[in-house]
Structure formats: structure tokens, C-alpha cells
Amino acid sequence: MKLSSGEGKLFVIDEVEFGILSPEEIRKIGKVKLSTPQIYDEDGRPVRGGPLDPRMGVIEPGEVCQTCGNTLKKCPGHFGVIELARPVLHIAFTKYIYQALASTCMKCKRVLLPKEECERLRKLVKEGKKTPLEVAKIVYNRTRKVKECPHCGTPVKKIKFTPPLTFYLEDETTRLWPNDIRAWLEDIRDEDCILVGFDPKNSRPENTVLTVILVPPITIRPSITLETGEKSEDDLTHKLVDILRANISLKEAIQGGAPASTVEDHMYMLEINVGTLYRNTGMGIPLAVHRTKRPLKALMDRWQGKTGRFRLNLVGKRVNYSSRTVITPDTMIDLDEVGVPISIAKVLTIPVHVTESNIEEVKELVKRGADEHPGANYVIRPTGDRVKISSMNKDRLIEELEPGYVVERHLRDGDPVIFNRHPSLHRLSILGHRVRVLPYNSFTLHPAVCPPYNADFDGDEMNVHAPQLFGARVEVSEILNVKNNMLSPRFGGAIVGPRQDYITSLYKLTRKDRFLTKAELGRILATLEEPIDPPEPAILEPIQLWTGKQAVSVFIPEDIDHEDRASVCEKCDKEGGVCEKELCPYEAYVVIKRGQLLWGVLDSRTIGAMSEEHFTLLDKLIRDLGGEKSSAILSKLLKAALKPPHSLVSLRIEDIELPSEHIAKIERMIEESRREAVKIAERLRKEELEPIPGMSLEDTAELQIVRTLNSVRTRAEKLVRSTMTMRNSLYMMAKTKARGSPVLLTEMAALVGQQSIKGKRISRGYKGRTLSCYRRGATDPEARGFIRSSYRKGLTPSEYFAHAIAGRETLVDKGLRTAESGYAYRRIVNALQDLTVDYDWTVRDSHGRIIQFKFGGDGLDPCFDFHGNPINVHKIVREEAEEHKNEKKISSKQAEKIIDEYREVPEWIRRQVKNEVERVELSEAAIRGVMDRVFEAYDKIRLEPGSAIGIVSAESIGEPATQLTLRTFHTPGMPEITIVMGLPRIAELIDAVKTPKSPYVVAYLKGEYARDKKKAQEVANRILEAKLSDLIEEENIYYELMQVEYVLDVEKLREHNLTVEDVEKALSKISKVSVERTGDKSILITIQADSMAKMRAKLIKVENTVVKGIPGAKRVVVKEENGENVIHIEGAVLKQVLELEEIDTTRTYSSNVHEVIALFGIEAGRNLLVEELSKVLSNQGIVVDRRHLELLADIMTRRGELLQVGRLGVVKYEKGVLANASYELTVQNIVKAAVSGKRDKIGGVLESIIVGRAPEVGEAIVKVFWGEPS
Structure with a gap:
């Protein structure tokens, strides 16, 4: 172990060296020689030389160690030794x-x-x-x-x-x-x-053969006293007793000249007992158990698992100065505040160092004592003595106080604290808040700050931690504060902001028919908490009235311009129509000029949080004004939004009632679809159905039935939407995306629709039926989970069962996949956790190896990318044009030349500037002014050196994958929203599976093949694999003659454009098989084999023979995409497909990363990995900044091969011993390190935490050198 000396006796561990102790070293470490298995004497005191020899340490308060003379707090414990009678x-x-x-x-x-x-x-x-x-x-x-x-x-x-x-x-x-x-x-x-x-x-x-055993100190195997007064010993102590007994028995047998067999028996007992001291699981050794049959916890078994020494105690740490209780909403506190109960504020304390300037204030706190808030609980003297303040000693302590003392005072308003909710799936689950002490019994949180924590108020509990060091409190206030963390590093948009009630209130407030009286306007303006002149009224007579838009405009700064479309937009311009913009009847066209809301309404799309694919007004406020100002504006606006009457929403049962003619129309639609579904099932039974290419008849029928039945719900939804207006509170919530959706409204008002399990209809269960109330083999939709009732009408018993089946499936799915996604998340974090940004903007690991030259290619912080708009170029150009409007203008070519001089600005940002400059004539000074400001803005939004970007990227991928699992709970039985493909596919990609479950190839075609559907289908038919087994109508096996007669299906042959001669030709290539034509559509196969087993094996080979097409191309479908025909092929057949001359080889790709790497190299594989991860997430409506996915792909491919994210890939090659041991296979990793004498340099996050030093990330990346170099 290499130590760097610090101040006094403190040392920092730089390196850990592993090895196996020699007998001499063990004897040197062991202070006490154990010789007897007896634990206690007759008086109940530990026996000297026994397993609890008092010289090995103390475990009772007040006792003094006989070896070092220290008490329990300072005695670390001392090792003992057992000399073995024979080596083991x-x-x-x-x-x-x-x-x-x-x-x-x-x-x-x-x-x-x-x-x-x-x-x-x-x-x-x-x-x-x-x-x-x-x-x-x-x-x-x-x-x-x-x-x-x-x-x-x-x-x-x-x-x-x-x-x-x-x-x-x-x-x-x-x-x-x-x-x-x-x-x-x-x-x-x-x-x-x-x-x-x-x-x-x-x-x-x-040294792997033991002659002496090192006995652990008593402090790691303490005795406990039961209620009866009896002592209960640790498992290790029990095992040491067994070893001492076996050792003494063996020694006596050897000294007494016992027969060899007796000595061997005693030797075996000693070996087993020594073995189970170290490991008691999975070593092929008889399990050591208690009388209750509970296995003993051996030494090495204590290292591993979630409750083992590494993960529970070394990587995970317990903390003081923390509290936990239920959370409730509070709309009247600021965004960055947390309401703390006064009972907690009296217990959590902050240390105050007494100085000349604050001594009187501190004395007042001590005078109040522990029971009166704000008071103080403890006084710490310069000697280190900690004295509890009580009514008996407070006067004496006040007199005693002087500079140098420390007083632990109560929490009070404004104190910075850390607020946290579990599971902490990303960085924003831990944020800094200001304390607001309140007379309640729960923590109170502003509802707009729920999204980062993924919190709701249905019983959630959260934790408050009071940082003790002054530096820590500064970090919480400046770095961790909510105001500075309003943007998500996952997608770059606002994660703190209005949702639910706020959205409906803001929508109602900004509608064109919403007018406010002077009193109502006054209540709204009062939330500004500063004097302000009200705007001019919109209506003067008969009374003065102001619009809701005017009231909202007061809160928007004058330099904000924004143009947008609200969630209520009906997308009139999509189907050949024209957007009426300012004349929009739905008020969906939103325009803000110079801080004035001129047209449109505010809803979730214009000002809501978590708008992952859209740039909102909230995003603009945060980007242009910064977190401090934007959070203050938002806080005041949201208080104003909840002022009645526009904040009140009431629901009635009539809100989900449809007119009788619409109900009748829906019933007709259901009957039509039902009849059509029954017809399809009947055509399947009569084999009249035409199969979709590459699909079986059953799958074709199932697909057509599901489409038919789902179309009812789609049409019913249109009918429901045409009936309801924005005066309907439920519809208003769904349209503004405050809560719910039109699909849920349809289920409430019209019909629930088809229920599904794993994307398919509920299949026939026991003896050919789903429930006992249906006849066997029933084909009607209701028998397979179709629900024609609505929630308002109520479900029939059989429909209720179908709904419960689908709901149960999503619950089970959630339970299973939470564990799966959690493990995937842990692996990604373990692979990326050591990656940080260095001072040269490179992304490096803990060994200094470069992973990326700039994070994501441009070094930008994903928080500020704002959906590809990191800098408000339009605003900068407009302001510079205004400032230099009287100067001589230059040409666009000259402007481009000046712009390109700023090479440090990424090329894509320079391109944005060029596009803006083309629209406006500017002078040279204006262009240079624009670029100076753009560079300044770019410099501010670059990742700071020291940023732990690896962890952030891992969280940005892992957190949504985990949330994806939980989201299915809200849509039980909806086949459109399943995670069957999502999570397993992510697991496949990060596992670097060589043979994925469903690989596919997307083949683009050249010229006329891309335009002509018929020709494209011909290519597809040539690709589609046709095995002999696919073409057989009937087979007759003659075992005695070793012959098989196949009768071929003429229809199948025609479908694949084959003849009997083609089949004959393909089979004739198989060795030890002769083929003979016996009829128009039959052939006879004779097999040369000397046993039935060999004949059967050859028969399997014959039937799997590919007669036509590319082997492995199981399913081929032609689809029209963007005006051209594209062939989708199921199977890992990229190489063979690229050999076809009709294929466009420049665009055709496979989903199998290994296949692409083998053909095109590691860089192509890396790009495909990014694309596939992005596709899986985006298909589930999840946006993750591409930079995060690129970092994961780079760490997986940096060695020139595709490594899995796990112990056999990235972790194996990139991590040290302690990091590997804390991840998986703890014992195996430590043993390997000990055998090979590894040296583990402490540099990574995990290793640093394990040895108790600050990881070199964030602020700790800074190294301060003091004095002259030696």
C-alpha cells in the first residue's frame, strides 16, 4: 500500500498492492497465539488463548484493551494466530x-x-x-x-x-x-x-498452503448478549472453535502414534473447518451450518453481494445529519425552497464557528437552547469536547463562549440543504434547496419541482441532508441549487416547470374569452411582490376589464420574442390545409413580441416541463435569462396561475356522455368490425386467406383481425373528439396535455377496445378457450379479449376478466423488467463512471487514456443544446444589426470569411450564424460583434473541465430505460405501447450479443427497382429463403428401405417461383442421398445410412436444405418509404444481400453490429450501435442527446473490437481490482489480484470512495501546489 503523507498522522492512499501473506508475516501481524477452543471461563470471562482472548480487542464500552491500552472508540482490534498441526x-x-x-x-x-x-x-x-x-x-x-x-x-x-x-x-x-x-x-x-x-x-x-492461520480481531466478530443474558457468538468465532478442536485432535493423534487412517480422518476435519472459515458456498465443500440448518457466513462470503462488505460498507456509506418524512405539495413556497417541519429543524444542526463578529448572535442561540426554535443543541470546545446544551448549563456555556468555539445551531430559513428522493436514477434526483421552516409534519415541495425527482404526493418519502462544512454549503447553494439545474442533461430541455393543474390554469387564463376585473388583476399582480403599474385595460366600458393575456405578459421580460404552436393545435396544415396562424379558431398559434403575449394560449407545449422534442417558452426564458431570473419569473407566474376563478376545474359525469346518435354509430362500427373479424377467422379455417409474404396464415389472420378491431377505437376517438369541446374539463386536460389523453377519453366514453398480451390478442387458454363462458374454439372477438363497453357504461363480467388479464400482464412485466433494467443501468454506470472532461477538453478515463477528443465532437454541455439551438443566434444578429445600422454593409461572401475565422466555434454553429446573416445586411463591425458574442456564449455552454460526464451519460441512458419499464403501468393492455422489444434490445446491444434474437437487414434498391413495386417484389422473392420443409404437403417414410417420399405443395412452389426440378437439383447436392422423381409433384429420397439414428439425422438435414433464396432470410417484406421501395429482411444476411446487383450498397445496413463490423470495420459498427440505441429509445418516445450514446459506443469500441458492457468486456479491460471487486465476482477478483501480486493505482471513482479519498472529478480535479518545488 503506497501512502502519500498529509498533515499530522493523516495519509492518502495512492496505491494498493495485493499479495499472499507468508507464515512469517502472519506471525508478525498476529499479536495473540490461540491454543484452546474454550471461549469463557466459569465466571463468564473470555479465556486467554481462546477465540475471544481479551488481548485481541474490546467490544464493550468502558473496557480497556490489554494490548494497546485503548477503549472501544480508539482500539482497532488485534489479530491472533493459530499454529496448525499439519499444513492445509x-x-x-x-x-x-x-x-x-x-x-x-x-x-x-x-x-x-x-x-x-x-x-x-x-x-x-x-x-x-x-x-x-x-x-x-x-x-x-x-x-x-x-x-x-x-x-x-x-x-x-x-x-x-x-x-x-x-x-x-x-x-x-x-x-x-x-x-x-x-x-x-x-x-x-x-x-x-x-x-x-x-x-x-x-x-x-x-503461501497458498497454510501452516498458520491469521485470526480476525474480535471487533469484526463481536459477541451479542441476548435478552435472557446468554451470549451469542459470531459465525467466525464458532468456526474458530471448530478449527481449534480439530487442530488439537490432529496434534494428539500424531503425538500419540495413531494409525494413518485415524490421522487422515482428523486431517480431513481440519481441512474442512479451515476451508469453511474462508468460504462456505460454492466450493464443493460440505456446508457448515448451525443447529437450525442456517449456513455459517464465512470470511470471504461477507465480501460479496448487495449486503457484502464492498457494496454495503465501502462503496455505500451511511451518513449523519439526515432526515426523512412524507412530502406534500406547497404552491406558495419558491421553486428552490423546501418546507421543513419545525420538529426536524430542531434536530438537524449547522455548525457555526464563533468569531468576534457573530458572538452575540450565537450567545442568543445558546440562550434559547434545544427546545426553542431557532436555538442550538451543542457547544464544541476547542479541545474537541462536545457539550449538550440544557437549562442547567446554558448560562455557564454563554459565559464560556469565545472565538474558536463551535456551536451547532438549528436549521433556519434560507439554510442550504440537500433534498433527495429514491430511487435516485439521475443527478437531478439530488438537488439543493433553501430551508423554509414550517409548522407541519411533512416536507413540502413546490409541484413544479416534482419532475426531476419523479415525485408525486401519494405517500412518497424524501430525505433532507444538512451539509456541515462551509465549502459543502457553498457547493449546495451554487452548484446543486434548483435554479442552476432547471435543464435536463438527457435532452437539453426544461425539467423544472408547470404540469397538470398549472397547465389547465394557464390555458384558461390566456384564452381570448378570459377577462379580469380590477380586483382579479390586482390579486395576480400581487404575486410579483413589487410595485408595478398595471397595463391599460382592454375594455373601458361599462367596466374596466383586462385580458388574461395582458396579465401573463406582465411576468414576461420585454426582450423575449417567441413563436410557437400550442398542444391544442389541430394541425390543419397537415392534410393539404392551411394554418390560419393569428386567426386560428383554437388559439393554437402563439406569438410573443417584446414580452407581450399577442396571440395564442399557454399550455404544456408552450410552457410545460419535460417537453422532450420541442423548444418551449420556458426553455427560452432559461437560456436567455439564466436560472436565477427565470426561476423567479416562473415562481411568481405559477403563484398567479393558481388564483381563482381560472384555476378551478370541476368534473361531471356528463363530461363523458355522448349523444345517443353517436353511441348508436359506435355500436354500428363495433358490429361491422366484429363481423369482419369473424369473416377473417372463417377464411383462415377454410384456408381461403392469402398470406402476407414471409408470414404464416395464422399470423396473417391475427394481424388483420387486430387491425380491424383497433380501427374501431381509432374511429371512435375521432367521434369523441368531434363531440367534446374545450369547455369540457376532461377534454381540456387531454388536449392541453395537462393529464390524460384522447385515447383514455375514448375508453371512458365510447369503448375500451381490444386487450392484448405481449402485443397479441389474449390467446385461447385451457382446452381451447379463454374463459369457461365461451365455447371451445370460439372465433368471435369477445372470446379473445375485445371489450365493447366503456368505463362509463361498465364492463361485463367476461370483459372485466379480459381487462384484468391484460392489467396483470403489465404488472408482472413491470416487476420483471424493473430488475432487468436496473441491472443494465448498473452495468452502464460501471463502464462510464470514471470518464471526465480534462483541461484540454478531451474526455479521459482514470488512467488518463483519451476516449474522445471533445465530448460529442463539440464539447457542448447537453443541458444547453436546447434541441440543436444552444445559442440564440437570431437575437444576437438582430441586436448587433440595430447597434451598427448606420455603418457600411459588406457582402455575404466577406461575412462568411469573417465567420470562418472563428475556428474554435463548432462548424454547425457557424453554419447557423451564416444562415441568419444571409437574411440581414451587416457591417464588418456587426459581424465581428456577432461572432464575439457567439464565441462568448459557446464558451459558457461548454462542459467545464472536471465534469463527470461519464456518470451523466450513463444516467441519461439508464434512467429513461428504467422509467420506460414503469410507464407501461399507466396503459394496461395497449398493444401499441409495449416494452417487449425496447428493454431486451437495449440489453442485447450493451451485451454485444453476436447472434441477436431478431436481426434484420434494411435493403435499399437502385434505379427502377426502387420505383417499381413489382420489380422490388421480384428481388424480395429471390432473397426469401425457401427450405424443403416449407414446400412439403405430405411425407411418407419407409424405414426398412431407408426412403422418404415427399409430396410437394404446388401452391407453395408457385408462390416461391419454383419447380419440382429446382427442388430435385438442390437435394442432389447432399452427400449420401439420391433423389428420384416419382410423379408430377412427388420425389423419392433414398438415404445411405447404417442405423436409424443416422437416417433421422440425415433426414433433418434434407428437410432443412435451402432450395431457393438466401439462407437465413426468414421473412422479407417490401415497404414504400419516402417515395421508394425498401426491402426489410429478417435475418443476419447483410453480406449475401450486398452481393445482389439490384441493391444500393451505400445505404443498405443490418441491425447486427457484429455483422457490420466484420464487413465495414469498427467505425461503422460504432455508428450503427449509436443509431440502434437511439432507435430503441426514440421508438418509445424517449429523447436522449446523441452525445451520451456516442460516449457509450466509444467506450465499447475503443479497443478496436466490440466489448460488452459488463465483467467480461469493458469492466474486465478498463477497471482496477477494487472497482472490479465492488462490481461483480468480488472473491474471484481479490483472489486473482492476490495470486498475481497486482498493484491497483487509486484513480477511479469507486476505488477512491473505497479507500476514503475524494474522487478526482468536479472540483477535486484541481490540484494546488504550495511552496517551491524540491
Whole structure:
């Protein structure tokens, strides 16, 4: 362990070195020699020389250690030793002992390879090209075939290992006892140790055979006293008792001259007990259990798993100064405030250092004491003594106070605290708030700040942490504060903002028919908390009235211009129509000029939070004004929005009532679709249905039925929407996207529709039916989960069952996939956690290796990308044009030349500037002014050096993947919204699976093939695989003659454009098979085989023979996309498809990343990986900044091959021992490190946390050098 000295006795661990202790080192560490299995004497005191020898430490308060003289707080505990009667193999190292024995000569103990080969392998280790363990594996594999030692000529005897602890020589009669093995390993030379995987300096191979055991101190295996007064011992203590007993028995047997068999029995007991002290699971050793059959927790078993030493105690830390309770909403506090109950404020404290300037204030706090708020709880003297303030001592403490003392005072208004909700899936689950002490019993949170926490108020609990250090409080106030974290690093838009009630209130307030009296306007303007002149009234007579738009405009700064479309937009211009803009009857066209809302309404699309695909007014406010000003404006606006009457929303049952004629129309639509579905099922039964190319008849029928039944709900939705108006509160909520959707309204008012499981209709269950109320084989839609009732009408018993089945499926799916997505998230975080931005803007890992030259290619912070609009170029150009309007203008070419001088600005931002400048004539000074401001803006939105961008990228991918799982709960049984493809596909991509479950190829066509559907279909038919098994109508097997007669399906042959001769020709190529034509559509196969088993095997090969098409192209469909025909092929057949001359090879691609890498190289594979991840997320409506996906793809491909995100890929190659051990396979990683004597340099986040030092990310990247260099 390498230590850097710090101040006093403090040290910082720079490096950890692993090894295996020698007997001498163990004896040096062990202070106490254990010799008796007795724990307590007759008086109940621990026995000296027993497993709880008092010299090994203290566990009771007030006791003094007999070794170091310290009490419980300061005594770390002391090790003991047990001298073994005979050597014993260490159970964790048997694999490596076997490799060492098998690779060396029994006589001369040299490695069984020629001298030159040994030198070459040693050189590989020395140069760092191979690790000792990798070389040991090579040596072991090569020496297995060696018959004679190349050094001494002794014939090689093979070693046989029988788990858990038995070694034999080749004849299986001569057992190698641990003392024999230790003697063998002792004779292995230092230079050969490296070749068998061991480090000669820190882990000699003979140290894997124990002659003395290091006994852990009492502090890690304390006794507990039960209510009865009896003592209960730790599992390790029980095991040490067993070892001492077995050791004494063996010693007595040896000294008493007992028979060899008796000594062997005692030896076996000692081996088993020593083995289960270290590992009691999965080693092939008899399990050590208590009387209750509960297995003992062995030493190494305590390291691993979620509750193990690494993840629970070293990586995860417990904290003080924290509190937890239920959260409730509070619309009257500011966005960045948190309401803290006074009972918590009295317990959580902040240390105040007493100075000359604050001593009187502090004395007042001490005078109030612990019971009166704001008061103080403790006084800490300069000596370190901590005194609790009470009515008895407060006067004395006040007199005693002087500069240098510290007083722990209560939380009070304005104190910075950390607020957190679990599960903390991303950085914004932990934010800084200002305290507002309130007389309640719950934390109160502003509803607009719920999205970052994913919080709601249905019983959620959250945590408040009070930072103690002054520096920590500054960080919480400046870096972690809500005001500075209003933007999501995942998609770059606002994550703090109005939702639900706020949206409906703002919509109602900004409608054109909303007028305010002077009193109502006054209540709204009062939320500004500053004097203001009201705007001129819109209506003067008979009374003065103001519009809601005027009231909202008061809150918008004058320099804000914005043009948008609201959620209520009906998209009139999509189907050949024209958008009426300012004359829009729905008020969907929103225009803000100079801070005045002139047209349109505010709803979720114009001002809502979490608008992932759209640039909102809220985004604009944050970008142009910064977090401080925009949060103040938003806070006041939202208070104003909740002023009655426009904030009141009432719902009636009549809101979901439809006119009788519409109900009748829906019933007719249902009956039409029902009849059509029954017809399709009947055509399937009569085999009259035409299959879709590449699909079976059953799948074709199912697809057509589902489309038919789903069309009812689509048409019913249009009918519902045509009936309801924005006066209907439910419809208003759905249209403004405050809550709900038109689909849910349709289910409430019209019909629920088809229920599905995994995207398919509910299949027939027990004995051919879904429920016992249906006849077997029923084909009507109701029997397969179609619900014609609405929620208002109420579901019938059978419909209720179908709905419950679909709901149960989504619940089960949620439960299963939460674990799956959580594991995927953990793996991504582990792969990316050490990546940070350096001072040269490169993204590097903890070893200083460059992963990207600039994050995402431009170094921008994804928070400020704003959907591709990081800088308000339009505003800058307009302002500079105004300032330099009287100067001489220059040409667009000259302007472009000046713009291109600013090379540090990314090319795509310069292109935005050029596009803006083309529309306006500017002077040279104006152009330079624009570019100076653009560069200044770009510099502000670059990622700061030290940014832990790896963690942020991992969260940005993992958090939505986890939320994706939970979102299905809100839409039970909807086939359109399933996650069956989403999550498994992400898992496939990060696992770098070589054979994905459903690979596909998208093939683009050239020239006329792209335009002509018929010709495209011809190409598709040539690609589609046709096996003999697909073409058989009937088969007759004659086992005695080893013959099979196949009757071919003429219809299938015609479908695939094949003849019987084509089939004959394909089968004739198979060896040991002869083909004979026996009729118009039949052929006879004769197989040459000498057994039935071989005949059956050959028969399988015959039937799987590809007669036509590309092998593996299971399904081929032609689709029209953007005016051209594109062929979609199921199967990993990219190479074969590219060989077709009709295919456009420049655009055709496969979803199989490995296939693309094999054909086009690692860079193409990396780009495809990004595209596929993006596609999976965007298909589920999730936006993730491309930069995050690129970083993940870069870490997976940086070694020139595609590595999985996990212990066999990125983690294996990129991480240190401690990081790997804290991730997975804890024991195996530690044992490997010990064998090879690894040195683990502490640099990564996990390793730093484990050894108790600050990770070098964020502010900790800064290194301060003091004084002259030595």
C-alpha cells in the first residue's frame, strides 16, 4: 500500500498492492497465539488463548484493551494466530495450486517448457502485453501435452485434482498431501513463479498452503448478549472453535502414534473447518451450518453481494445529519425552497464557528437552547469536547463562549440543504434547496419541482441532508441549487416547470374569452411582490376589464420574442390545409413580441416541463435569462396561475356522455368490425386467406383481425373528439396535455377496445378457450379479449376478466423488467463512471487514456443544446444589426470569411450564424460583434473541465430505460405501447450479443427497382429463403428401405417461383442421398445410412436444405418509404444481400453490429450501435442527446473490437481490482489480484470512495501546489 503523507498522522492512499501473506508475516501481524477452543471461563470471562482472548480487542464500552491500552472508540482490534498441526490448502487458491503443479516438473520443479519459450513468455509479462495469469493459462495449456521435462529429462506424471481439496499423481493411488505440495511449491524458482501466475515478491506459491492461520480481531466478530443474558457468538468465532478442536485432535493423534487412517480422518476435519472459515458456498465443500440448518457466513462470503462488505460498507456509506418524512405539495413556497417541519429543524444542526463578529448572535442561540426554535443543541470546545446544551448549563456555556468555539445551531430559513428522493436514477434526483421552516409534519415541495425527482404526493418519502462544512454549503447553494439545474442533461430541455393543474390554469387564463376585473388583476399582480403599474385595460366600458393575456405578459421580460404552436393545435396544415396562424379558431398559434403575449394560449407545449422534442417558452426564458431570473419569473407566474376563478376545474359525469346518435354509430362500427373479424377467422379455417409474404396464415389472420378491431377505437376517438369541446374539463386536460389523453377519453366514453398480451390478442387458454363462458374454439372477438363497453357504461363480467388479464400482464412485466433494467443501468454506470472532461477538453478515463477528443465532437454541455439551438443566434444578429445600422454593409461572401475565422466555434454553429446573416445586411463591425458574442456564449455552454460526464451519460441512458419499464403501468393492455422489444434490445446491444434474437437487414434498391413495386417484389422473392420443409404437403417414410417420399405443395412452389426440378437439383447436392422423381409433384429420397439414428439425422438435414433464396432470410417484406421501395429482411444476411446487383450498397445496413463490423470495420459498427440505441429509445418516445450514446459506443469500441458492457468486456479491460471487486465476482477478483501480486493505482471513482479519498472529478480535479518545488 503506497501512502502519500498529509498533515499530522493523516495519509492518502495512492496505491494498493495485493499479495499472499507468508507464515512469517502472519506471525508478525498476529499479536495473540490461540491454543484452546474454550471461549469463557466459569465466571463468564473470555479465556486467554481462546477465540475471544481479551488481548485481541474490546467490544464493550468502558473496557480497556490489554494490548494497546485503548477503549472501544480508539482500539482497532488485534489479530491472533493459530499454529496448525499439519499444513492445509487454502480453499480459495486450489485452482492456482493445480495449475502450478501441472505446469512444473515433479523432480527439478522447473516449468515444463523449453528455456527459449519461457524467456519469451517472461518478456510478454515484463512488457505488459500479458498478465501473469494470462501467461499461466498459456503455459498450462502447452504443458498438458509434454511427456518429458525439457530440463532434467524426467518423465512427466500428470496431476489429478478432485475438488474440493484432494490432489493425486497420475496413477490415482499416490495422494499429494498439503505438506508435499508445499515442499513442491517452495522449490519453484522466482523466475518460474511468473510463468505459473504468481508474483515471487508478494505471493510465493507455497503461501497458498497454510501452516498458520491469521485470526480476525474480535471487533469484526463481536459477541451479542441476548435478552435472557446468554451470549451469542459470531459465525467466525464458532468456526474458530471448530478449527481449534480439530487442530488439537490432529496434534494428539500424531503425538500419540495413531494409525494413518485415524490421522487422515482428523486431517480431513481440519481441512474442512479451515476451508469453511474462508468460504462456505460454492466450493464443493460440505456446508457448515448451525443447529437450525442456517449456513455459517464465512470470511470471504461477507465480501460479496448487495449486503457484502464492498457494496454495503465501502462503496455505500451511511451518513449523519439526515432526515426523512412524507412530502406534500406547497404552491406558495419558491421553486428552490423546501418546507421543513419545525420538529426536524430542531434536530438537524449547522455548525457555526464563533468569531468576534457573530458572538452575540450565537450567545442568543445558546440562550434559547434545544427546545426553542431557532436555538442550538451543542457547544464544541476547542479541545474537541462536545457539550449538550440544557437549562442547567446554558448560562455557564454563554459565559464560556469565545472565538474558536463551535456551536451547532438549528436549521433556519434560507439554510442550504440537500433534498433527495429514491430511487435516485439521475443527478437531478439530488438537488439543493433553501430551508423554509414550517409548522407541519411533512416536507413540502413546490409541484413544479416534482419532475426531476419523479415525485408525486401519494405517500412518497424524501430525505433532507444538512451539509456541515462551509465549502459543502457553498457547493449546495451554487452548484446543486434548483435554479442552476432547471435543464435536463438527457435532452437539453426544461425539467423544472408547470404540469397538470398549472397547465389547465394557464390555458384558461390566456384564452381570448378570459377577462379580469380590477380586483382579479390586482390579486395576480400581487404575486410579483413589487410595485408595478398595471397595463391599460382592454375594455373601458361599462367596466374596466383586462385580458388574461395582458396579465401573463406582465411576468414576461420585454426582450423575449417567441413563436410557437400550442398542444391544442389541430394541425390543419397537415392534410393539404392551411394554418390560419393569428386567426386560428383554437388559439393554437402563439406569438410573443417584446414580452407581450399577442396571440395564442399557454399550455404544456408552450410552457410545460419535460417537453422532450420541442423548444418551449420556458426553455427560452432559461437560456436567455439564466436560472436565477427565470426561476423567479416562473415562481411568481405559477403563484398567479393558481388564483381563482381560472384555476378551478370541476368534473361531471356528463363530461363523458355522448349523444345517443353517436353511441348508436359506435355500436354500428363495433358490429361491422366484429363481423369482419369473424369473416377473417372463417377464411383462415377454410384456408381461403392469402398470406402476407414471409408470414404464416395464422399470423396473417391475427394481424388483420387486430387491425380491424383497433380501427374501431381509432374511429371512435375521432367521434369523441368531434363531440367534446374545450369547455369540457376532461377534454381540456387531454388536449392541453395537462393529464390524460384522447385515447383514455375514448375508453371512458365510447369503448375500451381490444386487450392484448405481449402485443397479441389474449390467446385461447385451457382446452381451447379463454374463459369457461365461451365455447371451445370460439372465433368471435369477445372470446379473445375485445371489450365493447366503456368505463362509463361498465364492463361485463367476461370483459372485466379480459381487462384484468391484460392489467396483470403489465404488472408482472413491470416487476420483471424493473430488475432487468436496473441491472443494465448498473452495468452502464460501471463502464462510464470514471470518464471526465480534462483541461484540454478531451474526455479521459482514470488512467488518463483519451476516449474522445471533445465530448460529442463539440464539447457542448447537453443541458444547453436546447434541441440543436444552444445559442440564440437570431437575437444576437438582430441586436448587433440595430447597434451598427448606420455603418457600411459588406457582402455575404466577406461575412462568411469573417465567420470562418472563428475556428474554435463548432462548424454547425457557424453554419447557423451564416444562415441568419444571409437574411440581414451587416457591417464588418456587426459581424465581428456577432461572432464575439457567439464565441462568448459557446464558451459558457461548454462542459467545464472536471465534469463527470461519464456518470451523466450513463444516467441519461439508464434512467429513461428504467422509467420506460414503469410507464407501461399507466396503459394496461395497449398493444401499441409495449416494452417487449425496447428493454431486451437495449440489453442485447450493451451485451454485444453476436447472434441477436431478431436481426434484420434494411435493403435499399437502385434505379427502377426502387420505383417499381413489382420489380422490388421480384428481388424480395429471390432473397426469401425457401427450405424443403416449407414446400412439403405430405411425407411418407419407409424405414426398412431407408426412403422418404415427399409430396410437394404446388401452391407453395408457385408462390416461391419454383419447380419440382429446382427442388430435385438442390437435394442432389447432399452427400449420401439420391433423389428420384416419382410423379408430377412427388420425389423419392433414398438415404445411405447404417442405423436409424443416422437416417433421422440425415433426414433433418434434407428437410432443412435451402432450395431457393438466401439462407437465413426468414421473412422479407417490401415497404414504400419516402417515395421508394425498401426491402426489410429478417435475418443476419447483410453480406449475401450486398452481393445482389439490384441493391444500393451505400445505404443498405443490418441491425447486427457484429455483422457490420466484420464487413465495414469498427467505425461503422460504432455508428450503427449509436443509431440502434437511439432507435430503441426514440421508438418509445424517449429523447436522449446523441452525445451520451456516442460516449457509450466509444467506450465499447475503443479497443478496436466490440466489448460488452459488463465483467467480461469493458469492466474486465478498463477497471482496477477494487472497482472490479465492488462490481461483480468480488472473491474471484481479490483472489486473482492476490495470486498475481497486482498493484491497483487509486484513480477511479469507486476505488477512491473505497479507500476514503475524494474522487478526482468536479472540483477535486484541481490540484494546488504550495511552496517551491524540491
